[in-house]
Amino acid sequence: MLPGTPKSTALWAGALAGLGAFAALYVTLGRSDNAIPALPAVPASPEAAPAEPPPAGPGRNALSQGQMAAFVFRQEPEVLPPVTFRDAAGRERTLADWHGKVVLLNLWATWCVPCRKEMPGLDRLQGELGSDAFEVLAVCVDRAGLPGARKFLDETGVGRLALYADATQRMTSSLRAAGLPATLLIDVEGREIGRLLGPAEWAGADAKRLIGAALKRSLNAAPQRKS
Numbered sequence: 001m002l003p004g005t006p007k008s009t010a011l012w013a014g015a016l017a018g019l020g021a022f023a024a025l026y027v028t029l030g031r032s033d034n035a036i037p038a039l040p041a042v043p044a045s046p047e048a049a050p051a052e053p054p055p056a057g058p059g060r061n062a063l064s065q066g067q068m069a070a071f072v073f074r075q076e077p078e079v080l081p082p083v084t085f086r087d088a089a090g091r092e093r094t095l096a097d098w099h100g101k102v103v104l105l106n107l108w109a110t111w112c113v114p115c116r117k118e119m120p121g122l123d124r125l126q127g128e129l130g131s132d133a134f135e136v137l138a139v140c141v142d143r144a145g146l147p148g149a150r151k152f153l154d155e156t157g158v159g160r161l162a163l164y165a166d167a168t169q170r171m172t173s174s175l176r177a178a179g180l181p182a183t184l185l186i187d188v189e190g191r192e193i194g195r196l197l198g199p200a201e202w203a204g205a206d207a208k209r210l211i212g213a214a215l216k217r218s219l220n221a222a223p224q225r226k227s
Contacts, residue, residue, distance in 0.1 A: 063213055066206035070196050077191035080184075083174050085139050085166040086146060093164065095190055102134045102214050103186040104202070107177050109142040110152045114199040115181045119156045124203035125211075126160040133215055136202075140165040141172050141180070185211070188218045 064071050080095060087093050095103070106122055108115035119138070126136040138161045140149035145167035153163065171177070175184065178197055185193040193214055200207065 063206075063210045067201045067204050068196065068206040068210050070198060070200070071185075071194055071210065072196070073194035074192055077187050077189070077193055079191050080186070081174050083166075083171045085164050085171060088146065088150075088163040090146065095186065098135065098137065098186075099190055100188050101132070102188060102211065102218055104134075104136045104211065105184040105186055106136065106138040107141050107171060107175070107180060107182045107184075108138060109140060109180050110144045110148045111142065112180045116152070116156055118181060118199040118202060119153070119158055119161075121201050121203040123156075123158040123160045125207065128203070129208065129211060130160065133218070134211065136161060137164065138162075139171060141169050141177075143167055143169070185214055187214060188221070 064073070082094060082096075084092050084094055095105070104122075104125070108119065122136050122138055130136065140146075140152065142148065144152075144165075146163065146165045149165040150163055153161065172180070172182075175182070181199055182195060182197050183200070183202070184195045187193050
């Protein structure tokens with residue numbers, strides 16, 4: 001067939017179109033790796049990071065969870081240094097006055113916003129669990145003293161917590177409270193079981209389970225103390 005005929009012209013056109021399509025396909029699929037955007041770096045798996053050690057002390061797995069996840073137990077109950085503060089009548093008090101009780105000692109201040117938020121929960125806890133065996137002891141540790149503390153408790157609607165204050169603010173340093181609020185759980189011998197820095201829901205189930213365990217240990221130890 002002669003190249004100049006209409007039929008040959010159509011065949012050449014078809015062949016050229018096929019070559020064009022092949023070239024386009026090659027460019028699309030066969031481009032160099034430099035044309036492919038680099039993939040972002042994959043962060044290391046969290047599982048590869050070393051796990052943080054659990055809080056030390058008894059019941060660390062069963063009790064340091066939920067609202068009490070930040071509660072840190074002492075390896076052994078620790079004797080606390082002597083501290084003094086004032087009651088509503090202005091009389092000097094010490095932690096020894098609560099010997100024989102499990103005590104939840106809460107240090108707070110009138111200017112502390114988280115303290116204001118958690119105070120109603122502490123008040124409810126005292127109403128539900130307060131007894132001859134347990135007491136919430138909330139002590140105001142700022143210069144406002146008893147008058148400022150009384151006003152604060154009135155404003156927050158607290159009616160079950162007794163009024164205590166340390167206008168000297170020495171309790172914070174003596175008890176090594178790194179911030180406020182600071183809450184210490186103290187056994188019947190006046191020793192610190194552990195502490196939680198920062199606010200928490202003290203009227204919740206996690207806190208009651210923690211305190212219940214401390215009360216149970218004190219009851220189990222009672223016969224030994226009497227012998």
